[in-house]
Amino acid sequence: MTRGQPHEGLRERKRVATRSAIERAALALILEHGFDHVTVDMICEAAMVSQRTFFNYFGSKEGVILDAMPPFPGEEAVATFVHATGTDVLEDFLELVFGSMASAGPDPELTRVRRLVFQRNPVLAAGLLDRMREREDRAVAILLDRFAAEGRTSTRAGELEDEAHMIVGLTMAVFHYLMRKQLEGRVDADRRRTIIHEAVMLMRRAVGTV
Protein backbone atom coordinates (compact mmCIF):
# COMPACT_ATOMS: atom_id res chain seq x y z
CA MET A 1 0.00 0.00 0.00
CA THR A 2 2.39 2.68 -1.12
CA ARG A 3 0.19 5.67 -0.69
CA GLY A 4 1.36 8.43 -2.97
CA GLN A 5 -0.33 11.08 -0.90
CA PRO A 6 0.51 10.80 2.81
CA HIS A 7 -2.92 12.19 3.64
CA GLU A 8 -5.81 12.17 1.30
CA GLY A 9 -8.40 12.39 4.02
CA LEU A 10 -9.97 9.77 6.21
CA ARG A 11 -13.29 10.23 4.46
CA GLU A 12 -11.79 9.50 1.07
CA ARG A 13 -9.89 6.47 2.38
CA LYS A 14 -13.09 5.06 3.85
CA ARG A 15 -14.80 5.61 0.54
CA VAL A 16 -12.19 3.64 -1.31
CA ALA A 17 -12.35 0.91 1.32
CA THR A 18 -16.11 0.63 1.02
CA ARG A 19 -16.01 0.43 -2.76
CA SER A 20 -13.27 -2.13 -2.63
CA ALA A 21 -15.17 -4.20 -0.06
CA ILE A 22 -18.24 -4.27 -2.29
CA GLU A 23 -16.19 -5.17 -5.36
CA ARG A 24 -14.33 -7.97 -3.62
CA ALA A 25 -17.47 -9.42 -2.09
CA ALA A 26 -19.28 -9.25 -5.42
CA LEU A 27 -16.47 -10.85 -7.42
CA ALA A 28 -16.04 -13.67 -4.91
CA LEU A 29 -19.74 -14.45 -4.85
CA ILE A 30 -20.11 -14.22 -8.62
CA LEU A 31 -17.11 -16.46 -9.17
CA GLU A 32 -18.67 -19.02 -6.85
CA HIS A 33 -22.33 -18.93 -7.87
CA GLY A 34 -22.47 -17.19 -11.24
CA PHE A 35 -23.75 -13.70 -11.93
CA ASP A 36 -27.48 -14.38 -12.07
CA HIS A 37 -27.43 -16.58 -8.99
CA VAL A 38 -26.08 -13.74 -6.90
CA THR A 39 -28.43 -11.06 -5.60
CA VAL A 40 -27.51 -7.55 -4.63
CA ASP A 41 -28.62 -8.37 -1.10
CA MET A 42 -26.11 -11.21 -0.94
CA ILE A 43 -23.33 -8.87 -1.99
CA CYS A 44 -24.39 -6.27 0.55
CA GLU A 45 -24.49 -8.77 3.37
CA ALA A 46 -21.02 -10.07 2.49
CA ALA A 47 -19.67 -6.54 2.21
CA MET A 48 -21.47 -5.47 5.40
CA VAL A 49 -23.14 -2.59 3.64
CA SER A 50 -26.73 -1.54 3.02
CA GLN A 51 -28.33 -2.08 -0.37
CA ARG A 52 -28.76 1.65 -0.73
CA THR A 53 -25.01 2.11 -0.36
CA PHE A 54 -24.39 -0.45 -3.07
CA PHE A 55 -26.47 1.54 -5.52
CA ASN A 56 -24.78 4.73 -4.44
CA TYR A 57 -21.47 3.32 -5.65
CA PHE A 58 -22.64 1.29 -8.63
CA GLY A 59 -25.57 2.40 -10.67
CA SER A 60 -26.60 -1.16 -11.35
CA LYS A 61 -25.81 -4.72 -10.44
CA GLU A 62 -23.75 -5.06 -13.61
CA GLY A 63 -21.86 -1.94 -12.64
CA VAL A 64 -19.94 -3.87 -9.99
CA ILE A 65 -18.15 -5.64 -12.82
CA LEU A 66 -18.33 -3.12 -15.62
CA ASP A 67 -17.58 0.21 -13.98
CA ALA A 68 -13.91 -0.66 -13.52
CA MET A 69 -13.51 -1.52 -17.22
CA PRO A 70 -13.57 1.81 -19.01
CA PRO A 71 -13.40 1.38 -22.80
CA PHE A 72 -11.03 4.33 -23.07
CA PRO A 73 -7.94 5.16 -21.08
CA GLY A 74 -6.51 8.41 -19.87
CA GLU A 75 -5.58 11.50 -21.82
CA GLU A 76 -1.94 10.57 -22.33
CA ALA A 77 -2.65 7.21 -24.00
CA VAL A 78 -5.24 8.84 -26.22
CA ALA A 79 -2.78 11.56 -27.17
CA THR A 80 -0.19 8.93 -28.06
CA PHE A 81 -2.72 7.23 -30.29
CA VAL A 82 -3.80 10.43 -31.96
CA HIS A 83 -0.28 11.48 -32.91
CA ALA A 84 1.08 8.09 -33.93
CA THR A 85 2.03 7.93 -37.58
CA GLY A 86 3.00 5.29 -40.09
CA THR A 87 1.02 2.56 -38.33
CA ASP A 88 -2.40 1.09 -39.04
CA VAL A 89 -5.21 3.15 -37.56
CA LEU A 90 -7.45 0.18 -36.89
CA GLU A 91 -4.78 -1.85 -35.14
CA ASP A 92 -3.67 1.13 -33.10
CA PHE A 93 -7.22 1.79 -32.03
CA LEU A 94 -7.74 -1.82 -31.05
CA GLU A 95 -4.55 -1.64 -29.03
CA LEU A 96 -5.80 1.51 -27.34
CA VAL A 97 -9.13 -0.01 -26.33
CA PHE A 98 -7.87 -3.40 -25.24
CA GLY A 99 -4.91 -1.91 -23.46
CA SER A 100 -7.23 0.20 -21.33
CA MET A 101 -9.24 -2.83 -20.34
CA ALA A 102 -6.18 -4.89 -19.52
CA SER A 103 -4.96 -2.32 -17.05
CA ALA A 104 -8.32 -1.60 -15.47
CA GLY A 105 -8.35 -0.62 -11.84
CA PRO A 106 -5.54 -0.14 -9.36
CA ASP A 107 -5.61 -3.73 -8.09
CA PRO A 108 -4.22 -6.22 -10.66
CA GLU A 109 -5.63 -9.14 -8.69
CA LEU A 110 -9.15 -7.78 -8.99
CA THR A 111 -8.61 -7.22 -12.70
CA ARG A 112 -7.55 -10.85 -13.07
CA VAL A 113 -10.63 -12.13 -11.26
CA ARG A 114 -12.80 -9.83 -13.32
CA ARG A 115 -11.48 -11.36 -16.52
CA LEU A 116 -12.32 -14.78 -15.14
CA VAL A 117 -15.87 -13.63 -14.48
CA PHE A 118 -16.18 -12.32 -18.03
CA GLN A 119 -15.10 -15.66 -19.44
CA ARG A 120 -17.77 -17.51 -17.49
CA ASN A 121 -20.54 -15.00 -18.08
CA PRO A 122 -20.86 -14.02 -21.73
CA VAL A 123 -23.81 -11.81 -20.89
CA LEU A 124 -21.43 -9.56 -18.97
CA ALA A 125 -19.05 -9.41 -21.91
CA ALA A 126 -22.01 -8.17 -23.92
CA GLY A 127 -22.36 -5.49 -21.28
CA LEU A 128 -18.86 -4.31 -22.15
CA LEU A 129 -19.94 -3.89 -25.75
CA ASP A 130 -22.89 -1.83 -24.55
CA ARG A 131 -20.59 0.44 -22.60
CA MET A 132 -18.49 0.88 -25.70
CA ARG A 133 -21.53 1.71 -27.76
CA GLU A 134 -22.60 4.30 -25.23
CA ARG A 135 -19.22 5.98 -25.58
CA GLU A 136 -19.20 5.83 -29.35
CA ASP A 137 -19.24 9.60 -29.71
CA ARG A 138 -16.07 9.85 -27.68
CA ALA A 139 -14.46 7.13 -29.78
CA VAL A 140 -15.40 8.84 -33.02
CA ALA A 141 -13.98 12.11 -31.77
CA ILE A 142 -10.68 10.42 -30.96
CA LEU A 143 -10.52 8.83 -34.39
CA LEU A 144 -11.28 12.11 -36.11
CA ASP A 145 -8.44 13.70 -34.17
CA ARG A 146 -6.13 11.00 -35.47
CA PHE A 147 -7.34 11.56 -39.02
CA ALA A 148 -6.71 15.27 -38.64
CA ALA A 149 -3.23 14.62 -37.25
CA GLU A 150 -2.54 12.52 -40.32
CA GLY A 151 -3.59 15.40 -42.50
CA ARG A 152 -6.52 13.53 -43.99
CA THR A 153 -9.30 15.62 -45.39
CA SER A 154 -12.70 14.46 -46.51
CA THR A 155 -13.72 14.81 -50.13
CA ARG A 156 -17.32 14.24 -49.19
CA ALA A 157 -19.17 15.61 -46.19
CA GLY A 158 -19.30 13.09 -43.39
CA GLU A 159 -16.89 10.74 -45.11
CA LEU A 160 -14.41 10.65 -42.27
CA GLU A 161 -17.20 10.38 -39.71
CA ASP A 162 -18.54 7.35 -41.54
CA GLU A 163 -15.14 5.73 -41.53
CA ALA A 164 -14.72 6.47 -37.83
CA HIS A 165 -18.07 4.91 -37.02
CA MET A 166 -17.16 1.90 -39.07
CA ILE A 167 -13.88 1.51 -37.21
CA VAL A 168 -15.77 1.57 -33.94
CA GLY A 169 -18.04 -1.15 -35.24
CA LEU A 170 -15.06 -3.19 -36.40
CA THR A 171 -13.48 -2.77 -32.99
CA MET A 172 -16.60 -4.22 -31.44
CA ALA A 173 -16.45 -7.08 -33.92
CA VAL A 174 -12.88 -7.90 -32.98
CA PHE A 175 -13.74 -7.63 -29.31
CA HIS A 176 -16.62 -9.99 -29.82
CA TYR A 177 -14.37 -12.37 -31.71
CA LEU A 178 -11.63 -12.39 -29.10
CA MET A 179 -14.15 -12.91 -26.33
CA ARG A 180 -15.37 -16.00 -28.14
CA LYS A 181 -11.80 -17.25 -28.44
CA GLN A 182 -11.53 -16.97 -24.66
CA LEU A 183 -8.43 -14.78 -24.54
CA GLU A 184 -7.36 -16.27 -21.24
CA GLY A 185 -4.20 -15.64 -19.26
CA ARG A 186 -1.53 -13.53 -20.86
CA VAL A 187 -2.02 -9.84 -21.22
CA ASP A 188 1.48 -8.53 -21.80
CA ALA A 189 1.60 -5.90 -24.48
CA ASP A 190 3.56 -7.96 -27.02
CA ARG A 191 1.18 -10.87 -27.03
CA ARG A 192 -1.77 -8.52 -27.18
CA ARG A 193 -0.31 -6.90 -30.27
CA THR A 194 0.07 -10.29 -31.88
CA ILE A 195 -3.48 -11.36 -31.09
CA ILE A 196 -4.85 -8.12 -32.46
CA HIS A 197 -2.81 -8.41 -35.60
CA GLU A 198 -3.99 -11.95 -36.22
CA ALA A 199 -7.59 -10.89 -35.75
CA VAL A 200 -7.14 -8.04 -38.23
CA MET A 201 -5.57 -10.42 -40.73
CA LEU A 202 -8.53 -12.75 -40.41
CA MET A 203 -10.81 -9.80 -40.84
CA ARG A 204 -9.06 -8.76 -44.03
CA ARG A 205 -9.50 -12.26 -45.38
CA ALA A 206 -13.19 -12.39 -44.44
CA VAL A 207 -13.76 -9.01 -46.01
CA GLY A 208 -12.00 -9.98 -49.19
CA THR A 209 -9.13 -7.53 -49.13
CA VAL A 210 -6.44 -10.18 -49.10
Add this chain to the structure above:
Amino acid sequence: MTRGQPHEGLRERKRVATRSAIERAALALILEHGFDHVTVDMICEAAMVSQRTFFNYFGSKEGVILDAMPPFPGEEAVATFVHATGTDVLEDFLELVFGSMASAGPDPELTRVRRLVFQRNPVLAAGLLDRMREREDRAVAILLDRFAAEGRTSTRAGELEDEAHMIVGLTMAVFHYLMRKQLEGRVDADRRRTIIHEAVMLMRRAVGTV
Protein backbone atom coordinates in the same frame (compact mmCIF):
# COMPACT_ATOMS: atom_id res chain seq x y z
CA MET B 1 -50.57 -16.58 -44.11
CA THR B 2 -53.61 -18.03 -42.40
CA ARG B 3 -56.03 -16.69 -44.96
CA GLY B 4 -55.96 -19.95 -46.87
CA GLN B 5 -57.58 -22.07 -44.19
CA PRO B 6 -61.24 -21.17 -43.66
CA HIS B 7 -61.17 -22.77 -40.21
CA GLU B 8 -58.15 -23.19 -38.08
CA GLY B 9 -59.97 -23.09 -34.79
CA LEU B 10 -61.51 -20.32 -32.79
CA ARG B 11 -58.95 -20.77 -30.07
CA GLU B 12 -56.05 -20.17 -32.44
CA ARG B 13 -57.74 -17.16 -33.98
CA LYS B 14 -58.28 -15.62 -30.56
CA ARG B 15 -54.66 -16.27 -29.78
CA VAL B 16 -53.31 -14.32 -32.72
CA ALA B 17 -55.85 -11.60 -32.02
CA THR B 18 -54.61 -11.25 -28.46
CA ARG B 19 -50.98 -11.17 -29.53
CA SER B 20 -51.74 -8.63 -32.20
CA ALA B 21 -53.66 -6.46 -29.76
CA ILE B 22 -50.73 -6.43 -27.36
CA GLU B 23 -48.25 -5.65 -30.13
CA ARG B 24 -50.30 -2.80 -31.54
CA ALA B 25 -50.96 -1.27 -28.16
CA ALA B 26 -47.28 -1.54 -27.24
CA LEU B 27 -46.03 -0.02 -30.50
CA ALA B 28 -48.47 2.86 -30.35
CA LEU B 29 -47.57 3.69 -26.77
CA ILE B 30 -43.85 3.36 -27.35
CA LEU B 31 -44.01 5.54 -30.44
CA GLU B 32 -45.78 8.19 -28.40
CA HIS B 33 -43.86 8.11 -25.13
CA GLY B 34 -40.62 6.27 -25.81
CA PHE B 35 -39.72 2.78 -24.68
CA ASP B 36 -38.61 3.50 -21.13
CA HIS B 37 -41.54 5.80 -20.42
CA VAL B 38 -43.99 3.01 -21.15
CA THR B 39 -44.72 0.40 -18.49
CA VAL B 40 -45.99 -3.09 -19.06
CA ASP B 41 -49.10 -2.14 -17.10
CA MET B 42 -49.81 0.67 -19.54
CA ILE B 43 -49.58 -1.73 -22.45
CA CYS B 44 -51.84 -4.23 -20.73
CA GLU B 45 -54.45 -1.63 -19.98
CA ALA B 46 -54.45 -0.41 -23.56
CA ALA B 47 -54.64 -3.96 -24.87
CA MET B 48 -57.29 -4.90 -22.30
CA VAL B 49 -55.25 -7.80 -21.07
CA SER B 50 -53.77 -8.80 -17.73
CA GLN B 51 -50.08 -8.37 -17.07
CA ARG B 52 -49.75 -12.11 -16.65
CA THR B 53 -51.07 -12.62 -20.15
CA PHE B 54 -48.54 -10.17 -21.50
CA PHE B 55 -45.70 -12.22 -20.07
CA ASN B 56 -47.29 -15.39 -21.36
CA TYR B 57 -46.89 -14.08 -24.91
CA PHE B 58 -43.66 -12.14 -24.58
CA GLY B 59 -40.96 -13.27 -22.23
CA SER B 60 -39.95 -9.72 -21.49
CA LYS B 61 -40.90 -6.13 -22.12
CA GLU B 62 -38.36 -5.92 -24.92
CA GLY B 63 -39.86 -9.04 -26.43
CA VAL B 64 -42.86 -7.06 -27.67
CA ILE B 65 -40.54 -5.38 -30.14
CA LEU B 66 -37.82 -7.96 -30.63
CA ASP B 67 -39.67 -11.26 -30.89
CA ALA B 68 -41.00 -10.43 -34.33
CA MET B 69 -37.52 -9.64 -35.66
CA PRO B 70 -35.78 -12.99 -36.02
CA PRO B 71 -32.15 -12.63 -37.12
CA PHE B 72 -32.53 -15.58 -39.46
CA PRO B 73 -35.28 -16.42 -41.92
CA GLY B 74 -36.83 -19.71 -42.91
CA GLU B 75 -35.20 -22.79 -44.29
CA GLU B 76 -35.64 -21.89 -47.93
CA ALA B 77 -33.82 -18.56 -47.73
CA VAL B 78 -31.03 -20.18 -45.77
CA ALA B 79 -30.75 -22.94 -48.37
CA THR B 80 -30.52 -20.34 -51.12
CA PHE B 81 -27.71 -18.63 -49.27
CA VAL B 82 -25.85 -21.86 -48.63
CA HIS B 83 -25.83 -22.94 -52.27
CA ALA B 84 -25.16 -19.59 -53.87
CA THR B 85 -21.86 -19.48 -55.73
CA GLY B 86 -19.65 -16.88 -57.30
CA THR B 87 -20.81 -14.11 -55.00
CA ASP B 88 -19.24 -12.61 -51.91
CA VAL B 89 -19.99 -14.62 -48.79
CA LEU B 90 -20.04 -11.61 -46.47
CA GLU B 91 -22.39 -9.60 -48.64
CA ASP B 92 -24.69 -12.56 -49.15
CA PHE B 93 -24.81 -13.18 -45.44
CA LEU B 94 -25.60 -9.55 -44.72
CA GLU B 95 -28.36 -9.75 -47.30
CA LEU B 96 -29.71 -12.86 -45.61
CA VAL B 97 -29.82 -11.30 -42.15
CA PHE B 98 -31.16 -7.90 -43.15
CA GLY B 99 -33.65 -9.42 -45.52
CA SER B 100 -35.15 -11.46 -42.72
CA MET B 101 -35.56 -8.40 -40.56
CA ALA B 102 -37.11 -6.38 -43.35
CA SER B 103 -39.85 -8.93 -43.86
CA ALA B 104 -40.54 -9.60 -40.21
CA GLY B 105 -44.07 -10.49 -39.25
CA PRO B 106 -47.21 -10.93 -41.33
CA ASP B 107 -48.34 -7.31 -41.01
CA PRO B 108 -46.15 -4.92 -43.06
CA GLU B 109 -47.62 -1.92 -41.27
CA LEU B 110 -46.49 -3.24 -37.91
CA THR B 111 -43.05 -3.89 -39.37
CA ARG B 112 -42.88 -0.31 -40.56
CA VAL B 113 -43.81 1.08 -37.17
CA ARG B 114 -41.33 -1.24 -35.53
CA ARG B 115 -38.53 0.18 -37.64
CA LEU B 116 -39.57 3.65 -36.55
CA VAL B 117 -39.35 2.57 -32.93
CA PHE B 118 -35.87 1.18 -33.50
CA GLN B 119 -34.69 4.46 -34.95
CA ARG B 120 -35.87 6.40 -31.94
CA ASN B 121 -34.69 3.91 -29.32
CA PRO B 122 -31.08 2.87 -29.90
CA VAL B 123 -31.23 0.70 -26.79
CA LEU B 124 -33.70 -1.55 -28.60
CA ALA B 125 -31.42 -1.78 -31.62
CA ALA B 126 -28.78 -3.01 -29.21
CA GLY B 127 -31.30 -5.65 -28.19
CA LEU B 128 -31.35 -6.88 -31.78
CA LEU B 129 -27.59 -7.32 -31.62
CA ASP B 130 -28.03 -9.33 -28.44
CA ARG B 131 -30.52 -11.61 -30.15
CA MET B 132 -28.06 -12.11 -32.96
CA ARG B 133 -25.30 -12.91 -30.51
CA GLU B 134 -27.51 -15.48 -28.81
CA ARG B 135 -28.01 -17.19 -32.15
CA GLU B 136 -24.37 -17.08 -33.12
CA ASP B 137 -24.03 -20.85 -33.13
CA ARG B 138 -26.82 -21.10 -35.67
CA ALA B 139 -25.18 -18.42 -37.80
CA VAL B 140 -21.82 -20.16 -37.71
CA ALA B 141 -23.42 -23.44 -38.71
CA ILE B 142 -25.05 -21.77 -41.71
CA LEU B 143 -21.76 -20.21 -42.77
CA LEU B 144 -19.92 -23.52 -42.44
CA ASP B 145 -22.54 -25.11 -44.68
CA ARG B 146 -21.85 -22.45 -47.26
CA PHE B 147 -18.12 -23.03 -47.01
CA ALA B 148 -18.68 -26.74 -47.47
CA ALA B 149 -20.90 -26.12 -50.48
CA GLU B 150 -18.10 -24.04 -51.96
CA GLY B 151 -15.75 -26.93 -51.46
CA ARG B 152 -13.54 -25.06 -49.03
CA THR B 153 -11.46 -27.17 -46.68
CA SER B 154 -9.51 -25.98 -43.70
CA THR B 155 -5.77 -26.36 -43.63
CA ARG B 156 -5.73 -25.72 -39.91
CA ALA B 157 -8.16 -27.06 -37.34
CA GLY B 158 -10.82 -24.48 -36.53
CA GLU B 159 -9.76 -22.19 -39.33
CA LEU B 160 -13.15 -22.08 -41.02
CA GLU B 161 -14.90 -21.77 -37.66
CA ASP B 162 -12.77 -18.75 -36.87
CA GLU B 163 -13.63 -17.15 -40.17
CA ALA B 164 -17.33 -17.86 -39.62
CA HIS B 165 -17.25 -16.26 -36.19
CA MET B 166 -15.45 -13.28 -37.64
CA ILE B 167 -18.10 -12.89 -40.34
CA VAL B 168 -20.79 -12.89 -37.67
CA GLY B 169 -18.90 -10.18 -35.85
CA LEU B 170 -18.53 -8.18 -39.05
CA THR B 171 -22.23 -8.56 -39.70
CA MET B 172 -22.92 -7.07 -36.30
CA ALA B 173 -20.52 -4.25 -37.12
CA VAL B 174 -22.34 -3.45 -40.36
CA PHE B 175 -25.67 -3.66 -38.57
CA HIS B 176 -24.39 -1.28 -35.95
CA TYR B 177 -23.13 1.06 -38.64
CA LEU B 178 -26.37 1.08 -40.61
CA MET B 179 -28.40 1.66 -37.46
CA ARG B 180 -26.31 4.73 -36.80
CA LYS B 181 -26.93 5.94 -40.34
CA GLN B 182 -30.65 5.71 -39.64
CA LEU B 183 -31.60 3.49 -42.57
CA GLU B 184 -35.03 5.01 -42.80
CA GLY B 185 -37.82 4.31 -45.27
CA ARG B 186 -36.97 2.16 -48.24
CA VAL B 187 -36.50 -1.53 -47.84
CA ASP B 188 -36.87 -2.86 -51.35
CA ALA B 189 -34.32 -5.53 -52.13
CA ASP B 190 -32.34 -3.51 -54.69
CA ARG B 191 -31.71 -0.56 -52.43
CA ARG B 192 -30.82 -2.88 -49.60
CA ARG B 193 -28.22 -4.56 -51.78
CA THR B 194 -26.75 -1.17 -52.61
CA ILE B 195 -26.59 -0.06 -48.99
CA ILE B 196 -24.94 -3.30 -47.95
CA HIS B 197 -22.42 -3.06 -50.75
CA GLU B 198 -21.48 0.49 -49.80
CA ALA B 199 -21.03 -0.53 -46.18
CA VAL B 200 -18.77 -3.39 -47.22
CA MET B 201 -16.73 -1.07 -49.41
CA LEU B 202 -16.27 1.30 -46.50
CA MET B 203 -15.28 -1.65 -44.36
CA ARG B 204 -12.64 -2.73 -46.86
CA ARG B 205 -11.20 0.76 -46.82
CA ALA B 206 -11.17 0.93 -43.01
CA VAL B 207 -9.54 -2.46 -42.78
CA GLY B 208 -7.01 -2.02 -45.54
CA THR B 209 -5.48 1.36 -44.88
CA VAL B 210 -1.85 1.27 -43.87
Add this chain to the structure above:
DNA sequence: TATATCATTGCAGTATCTGCACCGACTGCT
Protein backbone atom coordinates in the same frame (compact mmCIF):
# COMPACT_ATOMS: atom_id res chain seq x y z
C1' DT C 1 -72.82 -34.86 -23.51
C1' DA C 2 -68.72 -35.72 -20.95
C1' DT C 3 -63.98 -34.94 -20.69
C1' DA C 4 -59.60 -32.92 -21.71
C1' DT C 5 -57.04 -28.98 -23.11
C1' DC C 6 -55.61 -24.51 -22.76
C1' DA C 7 -55.83 -19.33 -22.77
C1' DT C 8 -56.43 -16.10 -19.33
C1' DT C 9 -56.36 -14.37 -14.86
C1' DG C 10 -55.40 -12.97 -9.90
C1' DC C 11 -52.30 -13.28 -6.33
C1' DA C 12 -48.34 -13.62 -3.78
C1' DG C 13 -43.68 -13.10 -4.04
C1' DT C 14 -38.84 -11.86 -5.66
C1' DA C 15 -35.40 -8.74 -7.54
C1' DT C 16 -33.58 -4.43 -9.40
C1' DC C 17 -33.48 0.28 -8.79
C1' DT C 18 -34.97 5.22 -7.15
C1' DG C 19 -36.27 9.34 -4.34
C1' DC C 20 -36.24 11.19 0.14
C1' DA C 21 -35.07 12.38 4.58
C1' DC C 22 -32.23 11.48 8.59
C1' DC C 23 -28.08 10.64 11.30
C1' DG C 24 -23.58 10.83 12.35
C1' DA C 25 -18.89 10.96 11.13
C1' DC C 26 -15.49 13.74 8.87
C1' DT C 27 -13.60 18.52 7.45
C1' DG C 28 -12.36 23.28 7.36
C1' DC C 29 -12.20 27.46 9.70
C1' DT C 30 -11.87 30.28 13.71
Add this chain to the structure above:
DNA sequence: AGCAGTCGGTGCAGATACTGCAATGATATA
Protein backbone atom coordinates in the same frame (compact mmCIF):
# COMPACT_ATOMS: atom_id res chain seq x y z
C1' DA D 1 -11.27 23.01 21.15
C1' DG D 2 -15.44 24.41 19.13
C1' DC D 3 -18.62 25.32 15.51
C1' DA D 4 -20.78 24.89 11.18
C1' DG D 5 -20.94 22.72 6.77
C1' DT D 6 -20.15 18.68 3.92
C1' DC D 7 -21.01 14.23 2.79
C1' DG D 8 -21.05 9.05 3.27
C1' DG D 9 -24.17 5.55 4.95
C1' DT D 10 -28.74 4.13 6.03
C1' DG D 11 -33.75 2.98 6.35
C1' DC D 12 -38.00 3.26 4.17
C1' DA D 13 -41.53 3.53 0.89
C1' DG D 14 -42.43 2.67 -3.67
C1' DA D 15 -42.08 1.79 -8.81
C1' DT D 16 -41.27 -1.71 -12.13
C1' DA D 17 -40.08 -6.16 -14.34
C1' DC D 18 -40.82 -10.77 -13.98
C1' DT D 19 -42.21 -15.78 -12.04
C1' DG D 20 -44.76 -19.75 -9.99
C1' DC D 21 -49.15 -21.49 -8.73
C1' DA D 22 -53.77 -22.53 -8.71
C1' DA D 23 -58.35 -21.53 -10.33
C1' DT D 24 -61.74 -20.57 -13.95
C1' DG D 25 -64.04 -20.55 -17.94
C1' DA D 26 -64.03 -21.08 -22.88
C1' DT D 27 -62.85 -24.22 -26.57
C1' DA D 28 -61.71 -28.66 -28.51
C1' DT D 29 -62.38 -33.64 -28.67
C1' DA D 30 -64.22 -38.14 -27.76
